[in-house]
Amino acid sequence: MTTRIKTDICVIGGGSGGLSVASGAVQMGARVVLIEGGAMGGDCLNHGCVPSKALLAAGKAAHAQRSGAAFGVAPVRPQVDFAAAKDHVARTIATIAPHDSVERFEGLGVQVLQGYGRFISKTEVQVNDTIVTARRFVVATGSSPMVPPIDGLDHVPYLTNESIFDLRECPGHLLIIGGGPIGMEMAQAHARLGARVTVVEGASALGRDDPEAAAVVLAHLRDEGVEIIENAQVQAVRGRTGAVEVEVAGGTVFIGTHLLVAVGRKPNLERLNLEAAGVETTRAGVRVDAGLRSSNRHVYAIGDVAGQGQFTHLAGYHAGVVIRSAVLGLPARTRSDHIPSVTYTDPELAQIGLTEADARSKFGAQVQVVRAEMAGNDRAQAEGKTDGFIKVMVVRSRPVGVTIVGAQAGELMAPWALAIANGLKMSAMAGTVLPYPTLAEIGKRAAGAFFSPKLFDNAVLGRFVRAVQRFLP
Numbered sequence: 001m002t003t004r005i006k007t008d009i010c011v012i013g014g015g016s017g018g019l020s021v022a023s024g025a026v027q028m029g030a031r032v033v034l035i036e037g038g039a040m041g042g043d044c045l046n047h048g049c050v051p052s053k054a055l056l057a058a059g060k061a062a063h064a065q066r067s068g069a070a071f072g073v074a075p076v077r078p079q080v081d082f083a084a085a086k087d088h089v090a091r092t093i094a095t096i097a098p099h100d101s102v103e104r105f106e107g108l109g110v111q112v113l114q115g116y117g118r119f120i121s122k123t124e125v126q127v128n129d130t131i132v133t134a135r136r137f138v139v140a141t142g143s144s145p146m147v148p149p150i151d152g153l154d155h156v157p158y159l160t161n162e163s164i165f166d167l168r169e170c171p172g173h174l175l176i177i178g179g180g181p182i183g184m185e186m187a188q189a190h191a192r193l194g195a196r197v198t199v200v201e202g203a204s205a206l207g208r209d210d211p212e213a214a215a216v217v218l219a220h221l222r223d224e225g226v227e228i229i230e231n232a233q234v235q236a237v238r239g240r241t242g243a244v245e246v247e248v249a250g251g252t253v254f255i256g257t258h259l260l261v262a263v264g265r266k267p268n269l270e271r272l273n274l275e276a277a278g279v280e281t282t283r284a285g286v287r288v289d290a291g292l293r294s295s296n297r298h299v300y301a302i303g304d305v306a307g308q309g310q311f312t313h314l315a316g317y318h319a320g321v322v323i324r325s326a327v328l329g330l331p332a333r334t335r336s337d338h339i340p341s342v343t344y345t346d347p348e349l350a351q352i353g354l355t356e357a358d359a360r361s362k363f364g365a366q367v368q369v370v371r372a373e374m375a376g377n378d379r380a381q382a383e384g385k386t387d388g389f390i391k392v393m394v395v396r397s398r399p400v401g402v403t404i405v406g407a408q409a410g411e412l413m414a415p416w417a418l419a420i421a422n423g424l425k426m427s428a429m430a431g432t433v434l435p436y437p438t439l440a441e442i443g444k445r446a447a448g449a450f451f452s453p454k455l456f457d458n459a460v461l462g463r464f465v466r467a468v469q470r471f472l473p
């Protein structure tokens, strides 16, 4: 028998974006139905950010044992219990999971339906035997690993982000196709935990990032033994688990024991039957306007499925925009200049706004690039973390982009995210007093580099100061 539910907001997908909309909307007084077909928490909690950062942390602990020599600590070959590292990953997920659970959301007043939702008309979604009619729908169904049309891939067992965290034994030799953030984070984590790792990248590894910053990360990974092959498009794979072969254009063959495919994402659209709702799509995902509305004004799309980037904080930001529009009825538009991204290798690589190349091509001579080196930071010296730098792209005294590579680059991005989101000037950073000695001072050093030519090589100011000194009592 079919059950019918009428609600204000129906969210399809209980991951980073959908859960944020559901909890925000219900706590503001809207009636909310949330439909989730898989595990609550989505990719980030179950197969993405959380397990990858937990595995990287295990790798960091192993690496610390190998790398104490500079501090007078004899390096030891770490005895890695790979399964125990995976227990840490599972415990981390389990500890966070209650926050995203059905129980918590039902406790907030959200009606949670477990099953895959599919549109049956412009205003109705069906899940199992229930039909939900809603004033507004929010599609937050995320993305899945893209499986490229590589010859042989349908016969060779391969891992993706959905299966690699289940391995209990360390791969002997992990071959990774794709040198993007997933490929590089997984490469370092596995190498540090004892695997031999080869990354095969069709173009440039970390190719979306500032090349100078990417080079710092790649040099570290290579120093740690990760083999990174660039400009090597994979054309064919052969073999079985234990003996996998990857062949690149030109015929070179790499042989390993396990294969991870990390060549990008595809939006989760298939199950939604979006044609029935009059919702248009592109290859990137649901076609949305600046307010995240689809071609059906009652249907919004957020997060990975909206095709504008794949980050948990982006999905969370989208959720806020949709709440403003769909719950409060206020005008709302997204912007993208203030969305940061971080690749959590060691060293980390963080970016917000424009890279140097993009800033120069957009603003030409108007852009001024100021920088500071990690090696010039006292804390970085004390910690032995001297590789890396910050570059700030400045236009009319305001930062329009920041690149940071080095230890804790993601954390160091926080004040710049505040500055760019709020249109602050470089003087705000220069005028802030930061505790000494912190890595964060590198940001203030860059702001100082912006002002020092104006203060220290300024003939007019020099004459003024000499005059003042003559007359001061």
Ligand SMILES: Cc1cc2nc3c(=O)[nH]c(=O)nc-3n(C[C@H](O)[C@H](O)[C@H](O)COP(=O)(O)OP(=O)(O)OC[C@H]3O[C@@H](n4cnc5c(N)ncnc54)[C@H](O)[C@@H]3O)c2cc1C
Pocket (backbone or CB within 6 Å): 012, 013, 014, 015, 016, 017, 018, 035, 036, 037, 038, 039, 040, 041, 042, 043, 044, 045, 047, 048, 049, 050, 052, 115, 116, 117, 118, 140, 141, 142, 143, 161, 182, 268, 271, 272, 302, 303, 304, 305, 309, 310, 311, 312, 313, 314, 315, 344
């Ligand atoms: C290995 C890896 C590491 C990552 N690391 C980071 C990181 O460090 N930082 C970061 O910001 N981002 C990271 N990301 C990206 C991040 O995980 C995603 O951007 C984020 O999860 C997107 O949130 P979302 O709400 O759009 O989708 P998801 O969180 O994936 O949620 C979508 C949900 O919708 C459900 N669903 C799908 N179809 C239906 C349907 N028809 N009906 C009902 N439910 C449905 C799915 O089961 C899923 O639970 C990483 C991704 C990967 C793969």
Ligand SMILES: NC(=O)c1ccc[n+]([C@@H]2O[C@H](COP(=O)([O-])OP(=O)(O)OC[C@H]3O[C@@H](n4cnc5c(N)ncnc54)[C@H](O)[C@@H]3O)[C@@H](O)[C@H]2O)c1
Pocket (backbone or CB within 6 Å): 148, 150, 177, 178, 179, 180, 181, 182, 183, 185, 200, 201, 202, 203, 204, 205, 206, 207, 232, 233, 234, 235, 262, 263, 264, 265, 309, 310, 311, 341, 342, 343, 344
């Ligand atoms: N720290 C983070 O925030 C984080 C971590 C992981 C993933 N993510 C998100 O997930 C997204 C997907 O990550 P990803 O690394 O899978 O994708 P990606 O698109 O960023 O990188 C994929 C890489 O694979 C290469 N490639 C494609 N086909 C190939 C082939 N046949 N042979 C060799 N190389 C090939 C591409 O040139 C590219 O460099 C990221 O863009 C990011 O938004 C974020």
